[in-house]
Amino acid sequence: MAAYASLLSLGHILDQLLQHPPRQRAVLDEAQIHSLLQNIGFLQQFLEEFSLTRGDEIQALEEEIVISAYAAEDIIESRVVDQILEDSEAGSERSCSTLFCQDLQKVIEEFSSMKKDVMKIEKTEGIEIVRQQTKAATAGYFVRVASNSKNAMVGFDKDLVNIMDTLTGDESNLQILSIVGMGGIGKTTLAKNVFDNPLIKQHFDLHAWVTISQQYSVSEILLGLLKEIRGEEITQKNDDELGLRLHRSLFDRRYFIVMDDMWSIDVWDGIKGFFPDNDNGSRVLVTTIMLLIIFSRVPLINYICDEDQCWALFCDKVFGQESCCPPELEEVGKTIVRNCRGLPLAIVAISGLLAKFSRTVEYWEHVANDTHEALNKGGDGLCFEILSLSYKHLPVHLKPCFLYMAIFPEDHKIKISKLIKLWVAEGILKPMSSRSLEEIAKDNLKDLIERNLIQVHDYGSRNKIKTCTIHDLLRDLCLREAQKEKFLRVAMMDGLDNHSKIIDNNRRLIIQRNSDEEVFQQQVFDARNFASCTRSLICWELEFTSIKLPVCFRLLRVLNVDGVCYDEEILQVVNLRYIYFVAPSNPILSNTLESLSLLWNLQTIIIAGPLLGSVTPTNLPAEIWEMPQLRHLKMEQGHFYLPDPPSTNSKNGRRDILVMKNLQTLCTIRNFRLTDEVVHRMPNLKKLGITYRQFTSGFGDYYEVYNLVHLRNLESLLLNSYKNVLRNLCFPQSLKKLTLKICRVPWEDLTVVGSLPHLEVLNLIGDAVRGREWNPVEGEFLELKSLRISYTNLVEWTADSSHFPRLEKLILEYLEFLKEIPEGIGEIPTLRSILLSYCSDSANSSAEKIQEEQLKLGNYDLQVRIVDT
Structure with a gap:
């Protein structure tokens, strides 16, 4: 697995170099890049075909691949960083460049030699048999099995x-x-x-x-x-x-x-x-x-299920709604179930494996033999041994994604949006033509969920998975395999000194706090003794700790600090792709962001701060427009000022404009000037947050807010006009989620919003809409699933089931004047929950009445919750 992940990572580096301007791309000859890419592709295909075998010869080859891939990464990235920081003096530039070319050529020759070794291995009879088995096993890879429920339970x-x-x-x-x-x-x-x-x-x-x-x-x-x-x-x-x-x-x-x-x-x-x-x-x-x-x-x-319960659970998970096993597979299937010794987690894991592959007697017998071996050596760890088989039989492109789950603390509720960004930044996703890396990541996540290796914890307002979890035993499996293959290393704060030797050989270092919080609060994290090979530093729950990045971290790609970074030179680590940290104050943050343009390969920057001082907007440098790899730019508390794009030069009468094709997230921008040129530069923007304040000219003219309609891929928009009355609304047809804050839009103007064909979530917050009466128009809000209304002076609301035909969730907050929820809302067949927080007594009573009426009709799915304390 580590070999395959290292090849993916190296391939991403080379692809990104080809996409960059000549200054970065010139560090190596394009012929060298293409030679490396060709060898990488060949070795990747070999590992994909032989992912179910780990013979001594192949295992030795994998170790060689890892060493060579890491060496190539070190050589290339060191050269790029040196060039950006201009560490080399002019007089020594030629000798340094010569040495670099020699080192890289040596690695290319090593890859060529491994390619020849693979071609020899492929000719052996035994490997050909393994190839046949692997292809047969993975023939049904794209089969999708739907479970009977989100949280199916059999046997209890x-x-x-x-x-x-x-x-x-x-x-x-x-x-x-x-x-x-x-x-x-x-x-x-x-x-x-x-x-x-x-x-x-x-x-x-x-x-x-x-x-x-x-x-x-x-x-x-x-x-x-x-x-x-x-x-x-x-x-x-x-x-x-x-x-x-x-x-x-x-x-x-x-x-x-x-x-x-x-x-x-x-x-x-x-x-x-x-x-x-x-x-x-x-x-x-x-x-x-x-x-x-x-x-x-x-x-x-309840230690185990009986035999009938286990078989019912197995069939439910493998065959889904079919719920019955083909006769030719029943005998071997029951053997597999007996080998799991009545442990539901083991049965579920093996079921997820069998549900994904072709249903052949040969492959099921292969799995039965593996479970029998696990049974013989399992003892108290039988369940763990069975779970290991699920990992062993994973397609090789899923193994890095699964093992990466070990970075999260035990019982952590994992945000899907964060997980996907990390997978992308780590370079462990196999690229596919015409698909974004985020789309590939979502497919991999879905696959792991369908294999019962990851559990869905919560769904968001658009019924997309919001958070997930991983069972403690499966996390232990990830941790064991990941550390065995030196894919990552998890260490506790109070034991870092003891980990110094094993940390040296790991590309990814995860730091967690110890259980003694009083001792932990007094510690300061100093990583100066850690290895220069570290590419990812992920620190959890370090809110009381300051982080100092030493020189040895110059090649760091991923920095996730769940705490405060006081180091003003954090962005001098110019190889970073992903940054998440808490800024201590706005002045330090502003100084830090001045170095943003040096990060040649930055994909994601998320700032969860500032911690101290007023939340005043932070200025972004003009060079932000020259960062083609940028995908996500977000401040969780506070705003950015985004400068206008710099003036462009003309070449042969044509404007030379860098289009930021990868940019997907931009939140939150203060007084965003959405000019025609800005729209042109970010054609694939999907999530945008804007706040308008301190106007010096007519609203909407100076800020070109109406150009929003030209962002044709925009899916999520937060718009805060800060008490300025927003009229003549105009939004892109692609919009799926809209949040309006303090916009003072008249209720009748919401017809523009209601006519959006794909809108699923509407949040009206803090005087977003003004007026005492709302009479929605039939035929609008046809796809709306979630509606939230907060802090408005709404009194009369007239609606029935025809106005929001697909509504699933209704949230009403601080509506002290609302007389009642329309009774017809309860008749919407898809409605699952109504939440009222600090609303009028009459509104609360109407919600209770709706629930009573639905219970009389046999609708036990509708949940009404009232918070009024």
């Missing part, structure tokens, strides 16, 4: 009924229940099905789910519960204050809390005092691998 029907009976029983005192068992038996799946059951949703006033990792923090647990219950972000960290806030939120309410994956009695001791006993039937459900004597009832222990 009785347990589900028992738990629900206990949860809704007559005992009025607070009950603490538990699901106990070994990793992989399906504890979380069972708890999730209980939590999502409509009857449970109806029975309890408040519901919250929190996942607890081994490296837990009481404050993070409390913050997670408060976010679930109150629906808002809370930043304070004091445990006692958070606990008191939780206690008040739960007091006098019938609540249901799930605490998933509890590892220690200390967790319970730290939070149990914040759960009030309201004597009204409140319940807490805990899943754990340990028999913790803290509960008021005997725990449910």
